[in-house]
Amino acid sequence: MARRATRLSSSAAPAFADAPARETPDDSMSLDVPEQLLTPENSRSETSSNNENALTDEKPPARRRSTRAPRASLRATEALESTPVKKNHSATSTSQAYVDSLAKSKRSRSGLRHSIAVMESQMYNGVITSAEDTLVEEHSMAPDTPVSNSSQEPSPDGMNNSLQQRTLRKRVEKALGGDDGAGKKTNATPQRSSGQSVRRSSRLSFVEKASDMLDRANSVLGKRSRNLGELGKDIGRRASLRPRNPPTPTVESTPAPSEPASKKRRVSESDLAKLQSKDASPSEEPAAPAVRRYKPKMWLKEGLYTGQEPTKSPPKQRRSKNSEKTSTGPKNRRLLPMPMFTGARLIQNGRDYRLPFDIFSPLPPGQPKPDEWRKTNKNVFVGDAASEWKANKNLELSTCMCTEDYGCDENCQNRYMFYECDNGNCRLGPECGNRSFNELKHRTKAGGKYNIGVEVIKTSDRGYGVRSNRSFEPNQIIVEYTGEIITQFECEKRMRTVYKTNECYYLMYFDQNMIIDATRGSIARFVNHSCEPNCRMEKWTVAGKPRMALFAGDRGIMTGEELSYDYNFDPYSNKNVQQCRCGSENCRGILGPRPKDKDQRAKLEAIGETQKAAGVKRKRAPAKQAAPTHQGKKRKLLNPQSIKASVKKAVTKATTSRGKAVLKTSAASTARGTKPAAKNAKLPTVKQATKKASVRMPSRKTQSTKAAPASPTKTSQLKRPSPETKKQILAAAARGGSSRASAKASKAEAKSPRKATARKAPVKSPVKARMPAPKAKSATKASSSVKGKGLGSSLKSAARKVVRNVRSVKN
Numbered sequence: 001m002a003r004r005a006t007r008l009s010s011s012a013a014p015a016f017a018d019a020p021a022r023e024t025p026d027d028s029m030s031l032d033v034p035e036q037l038l039t040p041e042n043s044r045s046e047t048s049s050n051n052e053n054a055l056t057d058e059k060p061p062a063r064r065r066s067t068r069a070p071r072a073s074l075r076a077t078e079a080l081e082s083t084p085v086k087k088n089h090s091a092t093s094t095s096q097a098y099v100d101s102l103a104k105s106k107r108s109r110s111g112l113r114h115s116i117a118v119m120e121s122q123m124y125n126g127v128i129t130s131a132e133d134t135l136v137e138e139h140s141m142a143p144d145t146p147v148s149n150s151s152q153e154p155s156p157d158g159m160n161n162s163l164q165q166r167t168l169r170k171r172v173e174k175a176l177g178g179d180d181g182a183g184k185k186t187n188a189t190p191q192r193s194s195g196q197s198v199r200r201s202s203r204l205s206f207v208e209k210a211s212d213m214l215d216r217a218n219s220v221l222g223k224r225s226r227n228l229g230e231l232g233k234d235i236g237r238r239a240s241l242r243p244r245n246p247p248t249p250t251v252e253s254t255p256a257p258s259e260p261a262s263k264k265r266r267v268s269e270s271d272l273a274k275l276q277s278k279d280a281s282p283s284e285e286p287a288a289p290a291v292r293r294y295k296p297k298m299w300l301k302e303g304l305y306t307g308q309e310p311t312k313s314p315p316k317q318r319r320s321k322n323s324e325k326t327s328t329g330p331k332n333r334r335l336l337p338m339p340m341f342t343g344a345r346l347i348q349n350g351r352d353y354r355l356p357f358d359i360f361s362p363l364p365p366g367q368p369k370p371d372e373w374r375k376t377n378k379n380v381f382v383g384d385a386a387s388e389w390k391a392n393k394n395l396e397l398s399t400c401m402c403t404e405d406y407g408c409d410e411n412c413q414n415r416y417m418f419y420e421c422d423n424g425n426c427r428l429g430p431e432c433g434n435r436s437f438n439e440l441k442h443r444t445k446a447g448g449k450y451n452i453g454v455e456v457i458k459t460s461d462r463g464y465g466v467r468s469n470r471s472f473e474p475n476q477i478i479v480e481y482t483g484e485i486i487t488q489f490e491c492e493k494r495m496r497t498v499y500k501t502n503e504c505y506y507l508m509y510f511d512q513n514m515i516i517d518a519t520r521g522s523i524a525r526f527v528n529h530s531c532e533p534n535c536r537m538e539k540w541t542v543a544g545k546p547r548m549a550l551f552a553g554d555r556g557i558m559t560g561e562e563l564s565y566d567y568n569f570d571p572y573s574n575k576n577v578q579q580c581r582c583g584s585e586n587c588r589g590i591l592g593p594r595p596k597d598k599d600q601r602a603k604l605e606a607i608g609e610t611q612k613a614a615g616v617k618r619k620r621a622p623a624k625q626a627a628p629t630h631q632g633k634k635r636k637l638l639n640p641q642s643i644k645a646s647v648k649k650a651v652t653k654a655t656t657s658r659g660k661a662v663l664k665t666s667a668a669s670t671a672r673g674t675k676p677a678a679k680n681a682k683l684p685t686v687k688q689a690t691k692k693a694s695v696r697m698p699s700r701k702t703q704s705t706k707a708a709p710a711s712p713t714k715t716s717q718l719k720r721p722s723p724e725t726k727k728q729i730l731a732a733a734a735r736g737g738s739s740r741a742s743a744k745a746s747k748a749e750a751k752s753p754r755k756a757t758a759r760k761a762p763v764k765s766p767v768k769a770r771m772p773a774p775k776a777k778s779a780t781k782a783s784s785s786v787k788g789k790g791l792g793s794s795l796k797s798a799a800r801k802v803v804r805n806v807r808s809v810k811n
């Protein structure tokens with residue numbers, strides 16, 4: 001009730017003019033009039049403060065009041081015009097108040113000026129009060145405001161009217177300015193100004209709020225950002241936190257389209273936050289990659305090889321097909337590394353391995369080459385050799401009857417007689433397997449390490465040697481032994497003169513009492529001797545001409561092996577025995593055949609031991625002589641007397657020796673030069689196995705008859721046919737009109753002698769070679785068709801023996 005009374009008293013203030021109290025206004029009221037001169041503009045500073053501040057500002061300076069009065073009067077006029085209903089009432093009350101004020105002014109000391117101001121303020125208050133009453137009734141929000149609440153508080157008895165009026169004014173201002181809708185309804189000019197003043201005074205400026213938000217953001221970002229900001233570091237990030245554009249112009253420049261342009265949009269904290277996030281986002285984007293996302297650590301579940309099943313398959317890299325495309329980094333190994341020192345162990349200890357035959361593995365270069373070697377890959381007739389050769393040349397004709405099914409295999413007649421097939425004696429073409437020299441010709445023509453297949457090496461104790469650059473199949477031709485073909489007379493002459501001081505000679509018996517001197521020759525001359533050789537030296541007839549070549553043994557040749565063959569030469573004298581350094585298990589100890597005589601063997605062994613004990617070695621090449629010349633080397637030389645003695649011995653031995661393929665080339669061996677079988681010979685020669693020609697089981701793997709030590713090449717025990725046997729076979733073939741008969745006869749004799757050879761059951765026919773039976777088509781037929789008891793009967797008996805031996809071996 002007190003509240004109501006207060007309001008009524010204030011609102012009905014103009015009506016007091018009619019009341020007696022109006023006539024005698026209270027002094028207190030008159031004294032309070034100046035306080036009522038507070039205009040809405042004056043109240044700006046007051047509205048922002050509380051009521052206590054308002055009480056302290058009860059007496060504003062007079063100057064301010066005077067300046068505000070005209071505006072208030074104008075507003076009051078406008079209000080009166082806009083509210084005609086209330087105009088009379090307000091005018092009446094205003095006039096009454098004016099009369100009262102005039103009467104008062106007469107008594108009071110205040111001037112006219114004050115009176116006019118009071119009148120205007122009363123007029124204004126009357127309008128506002130009436131409007132305020134309406135607004136209070138219409139707007140339920142008005143009393144909720146702090147200002148209205150404060151104004152509705154029951155005033156004490158001593159509260160003056162100025163305070164009431166001021167409170168009312170505040171309420172009106174709140175009601176008009178706080179709600180835009182209400183402002184529109186009232187359509188009063190003071191509402192706009194009051195609204196503006198309310199916003200300005202009741203809220204902080206936008207810049208201040210933005211700075212507050214910046215402080216909050218700093219605190220949210222944490223200590224590090226704060227420190228950076230304080231220390232002035234990381235300007236970029238700090239700048240990102242700071243609003244780049246002043247927020248107030250930004251908001252004002254981009255008002256909401258629905259709002260009027262004149263109005264300022266109220267900025268809430270959420271808007272500030274959005275604004276700040278907008279400003280901060282572009283600068284924070286580059287900082288995002290700084291936050292790393294590490295892959296989760298993958299721990300090894302198993303140790304090295306622990307729990308892994310051993311496998312023989314090669315390790316697989318489990319990579320997807322697209323891994324190379326996707327992976328940007330280097331191609332790292334996915335497999336575990338090899339254990340330490342594995343490679344070192346392998347290098348130190350080594351590992352045996354064998355390459356297949358068809359793999360070419362060239363050896364590293366750098367082997368010293370003999371500089372005195374004059375090379376030739378063809379046989380060259382020198383001196384009288386060419387004329388003598390033609391005179392003695394026998395036209396040996398042979399034609400094999402092999403079919404393509406067998407392709408001139410081991411049963412080929414040409415092969416049996418060491419005749420190479422060609423288009424003249426064989427009807428097979430590329431299917432023929434008996435054309436080794438032709439193959440070698442194409443190989444050497446093509447050239448290259450692989451095709452040549454051999455190279456010179458320097459051995460530790462045997463001078464130079466030859467090793468293979470590639471692998472060779474068993475019985476494959478390797479290299480031809482070529483050189484100058486000289487007569488025996490020429491050979492003796494050279495031995496006396498040119499080779500007098502030589503340590504090594506490269507002489508080999510060839511054919512028709514001819515000698516191949518490979519001093520100027522092919523690389524085959526460097527092949528050393530071995531008691532267990534891996535090669536054979538064979539003489540073949542190619543297109544009617546004899547040729548010598550080195551063939552691989554029965555087990556083939558691997559890459560890097562040193563090539564060797566059995567020299568099988570006769571030293572003719574115990575003094576000329578050379579110690580063998582082949583290093584094989586079954587080494588005979590000397591270069592030459594093992595003597596049959598025990599005494600002689602003991603002597604040779606003693607000599608060998610003596611040489612060993614004395615350290616007698618053939619010093620071929622001093623260390624400083626990388627490429628020694630064989631000329632001038634000190635070797636044991638014999639005087640002419642000893643040569644003569646040796647020749648005598650050789651002659652006697654020559655009657656029993658057979659198949660001297662190799663002529664030892666030492667100076668000592670020059671003394672061994674056997675006397676030619678026909679005439680008196682003073683110079684060395686090579687004996688042929690012609691004295692005791694006997695039919696042996698044919699084998700193309702036979703080179704010499706005398707040298708047949710227990711060796712892996714024991715198959716060489718079987719001899720090839722002697723020249724005499726060969727002639728007989730050829731003669732029989734010529735009589736029969738076909739060489740096939742002889743071939744068949746041979747087959748009948750041996751029933752595949754190579755089978756017997758393989759079983760190491762050589763059969764030696766005691767019967768001397770006679771004329772072979774012509775037209776022998778098979779073993780039985782051949783024997784039956786033999787005319788007479790010559791070679792046919794011997795072949796027959798030999799064949800029977802072979803059959804018997806084969807059966808015994810089978811059993």
Ligand SMILES: C[S@@+](CC[C@H](N)C(=O)[O-])C[C@H]1O[C@@H](n2cnc3c(N)ncnc32)[C@H](O)[C@@H]1O
Nearest residue numbers: 462463464504525526527528529579580581582
């Ligand atoms: C045809 S030459 C071989 C190439 C010879 N190594 C060279 O440096 O010219 C034969 C000579 O080599 C030597 N020789 C070959 N094989 C030998 C071996 N197994 N043991 C000792 N000396 C050997 C002998 O001195 C023999 O007289």
